[in-house]
Amino acid sequence: xxxxxxxxxxxxxxxxxxxxxxxxxxxxxxxxxxxxxxxxxxxxxxxxxxxxxxxxxxxxxxxxxxxxxxxxxxxxxxxxxxxxxxxxxxxxxxxxxxxxxxxxxxxxxxxxxxxxxxxxxxxxxxxxxxxxxxxxxxxxxxxxxxxxxxxxxxxxxxxxxxxxxxxxxxxxxxxxxxxxxxxxxxxxxxxxxxxxxxxxxxxxxxxxxxxxxxx
Amino acid sequence: xxxxxxxxxxxxxxxxxxxxxxxxxxxxxxxxxxxxxxxxxxxxxxxxxxxxxxxxxxxxxxxxxxxxxxxxxxxxxxxxxxxxxxxxxxxxxxxxxxxxxxxxxxxxxxxxx
Numbered sequence: 001x002x003x004x005x006x007x008x009x010x011x012x013x014x015x016x017x018x019x020x021x022x023x024x025x026x027x028x029x030x031x032x033x034x035x036x037x038x039x040x041x042x043x044x045x046x047x048x049x050x051x052x053x054x055x056x057x058x059x060x061x062x063x064x065x066x067x068x069x070x071x072x073x074x075x076x077x078x079x080x081x082x083x084x085x086x087x088x089x090x091x092x093x094x095x096x097x098x099x100x101x102x103x104x105x106x107x108x109x110x111x112x113x114x115x116x117x118x119x120x121x122x123x124x125x126x127x128x129x130x131x132x133x134x135x136x137x138x139x140x141x142x143x144x145x146x147x148x149x150x151x152x153x154x155x156x157x158x159x160x161x162x163x164x165x166x167x168x169x170x171x172x173x174x175x176x177x178x179x180x181x182x183x184x185x186x187x188x189x190x191x192x193x194x195x196x197x198x199x200x201x202x203x204x205x206x207x208x209x210x211x212x213x214x215x
Numbered sequence: 216x217x218x219x220x221x222x223x224x225x226x227x228x229x230x231x232x233x234x235x236x237x238x239x240x241x242x243x244x245x246x247x248x249x250x251x252x253x254x255x256x257x258x259x260x261x262x263x264x265x266x267x268x269x270x271x272x273x274x275x276x277x278x279x280x281x282x283x284x285x286x287x288x289x290x291x292x293x294x295x296x297x298x299x300x301x302x303x304x305x306x307x308x309x310x311x312x313x314x315x316x317x318x319x320x321x322x323x324x325x326x327x328x
Contacts, residue, residue, distance in 0.1 A: 027286060030287045034293070055320035067250060198277050202270045206270065213246065
């Protein structure tokens, strides 16, 4: 076992092989992502329940959101999922430089997402769209409207926190790849970090039609 | 152990990633156009079908579920089933209550965008 550990510097002593260790790491990550998906599923359920109870008010409220900002952010986030998978691909191929380039590019796209989100929220604030009791939009004063925007801020806000956390994870991966601690033959940290980023993308894929495109 | 985790050695090609990315861009454009038509409930159903397709593409090919062993797929499917129970049963309850039980919001005409 000592010899095997010597040959595989990343292998923890309680695993028989690096393949087994990688398998366990992936399984653990899937369980964690499953719990994250259920956290958002509860919020989606709440949104759907209040949408059912409030007739067409949610659809009217949705029309005051900016479809342009929401659509732009969908394209940004989907492309960032693509670039992080490219980073992993080039790391597996032993192209460290390209891998680092696409990792930094992904973080830049994450910054773009948050910037667009900030401008979107400022645009909403300027129309008096605030969450909960602070709702002050003159054009839409109907029961249920404030509830829609409360869900909107809660869900996009929690998703935004996940984007920030994902940026931290990707920055950490960038450090590992740059230092050579994550390399061709041992890509697990980047692979799991990328999986977290894909989850952030998947949640937005559902938020986009359910918040912006209600008809 | 090694035989059940083929993906440990196998790495998918770049072409596959590009195709999935393009498919995701096309589906996003479709969802966006959908919002400008008057489709009613059908629009919601189609929008959700497209979103589910996109999420499945990301999980299968970007998150490599396609290449991974059965137990990871099981975790993914179990999470989906539980989310389905949570949403399905809750919404079924609320949507089928008779009118006096809950005060519904007014039904107003929704103008086109």
